[in-house]
Amino acid sequence: MAPGEKEADYIRRALQEGxxxxMRHNGNHAYAFPCGTHSNRQEIRRRMDKGLPRPTKTDLPMAA
Incomplete structure (x- = not known):
């Protein structure tokens, strides 16, 4: 990024120049880790939705 260059201009230039x-992808992974006392963490886990399982592989095919 050049000094004084706006973020949007940098992204546009970087995509043009390489x-x-x-790249399309399925989205970013988000994780939540409850904090606080043991009883607070248990309560947070109880109230939170189970969500999706953790990813076990990448979305991209392996490079040859």
């Missing part, structure tokens, strides 16, 4: 490219 080595970056746009």
């Amino acid at each position: 080595p970056f490219r746009k």
